[in-house]
Amino acid sequence: MAATPVFYSPWVTVDLLAGFVRADREQNLGTYGIHVHRDGEEPVEHRFRSDDRVNLYSVAKTFTAIAVGMAEAEGRLGLDDRFLDHFPELRPAAADGFDQVTLRHLLTMTSGTGHTWFANMRVDAADLLHAIVAEPLVAGPGARFAYTGSGFYALGRLIARVTGADVREYLLPRLFRPLDLHNPAWHTCPLGFPFAESDLFLxxxxxxxxxxxxxxxxxxxxxxxxxxxxxxxxxxxRTDMKLDGDAYTDGYGLGVWLEPGGVYRMNGAYGQMVVIDPARRAVVTVTAHGEDGNAQLAAVHELVLDRLS
Structure with missing residues (x-):
């Protein structure tokens, strides 16, 4: 198969991505492709392999957050709604304190739930949502950040409840089709609902x-x-938190990781990321399969974004 051609914009030279390409080789970052957008300029990209659709892992959480924002704008829900107000039939089996969990808590991963689940884990419960709601809380809602996919799966189920369409179907006419993202795959739970926290492919x-x-x-x-x-x-x-060994993360927002200087990103396992830098009017997008996401993120900042200043 012929190599995918690489396009370099006239507003920079090949040197913009040369350092990143070298770092990928020397540090074994496992990059599939990198795409750089800057307002008013042509994009710059480099392919390390063909641009196939890949699992975005937790980048999918941002898509679910976007769906919640759209549903809010349509008057279907509010961020301070208590989750169980939309699922009153689950109240009898809900854990003590879960009746105070709001959509904002789920979006910021501060619900206090002790339920830890991600899309790569087997679903043994007859209904994963019932298991999430019934799991005892280990902290009061809003008291602490705890990384889990459980809340975003619950939010995906909420979109289905308030709109009549699962999160993928809901986003098809509102986001995917207008951006010409044709028929993206999104893996589902045994009941047929998209995982919402992961397993979206682009x-x-x-x-x-x-x-x-x-x-x-x-x-x-x-x-x-x-x-x-x-x-x-x-x-x-903002939810204050830090990640060990990651100098570029100091908080979590609504489905996005926050960085210093107003930068924020969509982030997924194995180096999937979209770093959005409003001050530089730039976006750097990476897909990959690497074992060191911190090294990937550092390379994006030090070898690409910092060179745009």
Whole structure:
């Protein structure tokens, strides 16, 4: 198979990505592709292999957060709604304190639930949502951050409850089709609901369109696809936390990781990321299968974004 051609924009030279390409080789970052967008310029990208659709892992959480923001703008829900108000039939089996868990808590992973689940784990429960709601809380809602996919799966189920369409079907006419993201796959639980926290599949260039949409406050080709106010809240509602060995993360917003200087990112396992830098009006998108996401993130900042200044 012929190698995928690499396009370099006239606004920079090949040198923009030369350092990143070298780092990928020397540090075994496992990059599949990198795409750089900057407002007013042609994109720059480098392919290490063909641009196939790949599992975005936890980048999918941001898509679910976007769906919640859209549903809020349509008047179907509010971030301070208590989750069980939308699922009253689950109240009898719910853990003590879960009746105070709001959608905001689930989006910021501060619900206090002791339920830890991710899409790569087997689902043994007859209904995963019932298991999540019934799991005892280990902290009060809003008291602490705990990373888990459980809350985003619950939010995906909420989208289905309030809109009549699962999160993928809901986003098809509102996000995927307007961005020409044709029929993306999103793996589902045994009941047929998308995992919502992971297992959405897109190409590097397709994912880059979503990053550009966020940079442009939800506007795409003259059409407001996403509520601009919600995008602003995604990166301004802050849960303080740190990740060991990661100098670029110091908080979590609404489905996005927060960085110093107003930068925020969509982030998934094995090096999937979309780093959005409003000050530089730039987006760097990476798909990969590497074992050191911190090294990948550092390379994006030090060898790409810092060179745009």
């Amino acid at each position: 190409r590097t260039e397709e994912l880059a369109r979503v990053g550009r949409l966020l940079l442009q406050d939800g506007e795409w080709e003259g059409r407001q696809l996403l509520p601009a106010g919600f995008i602003a809240r995604m990166s301004s509602i």
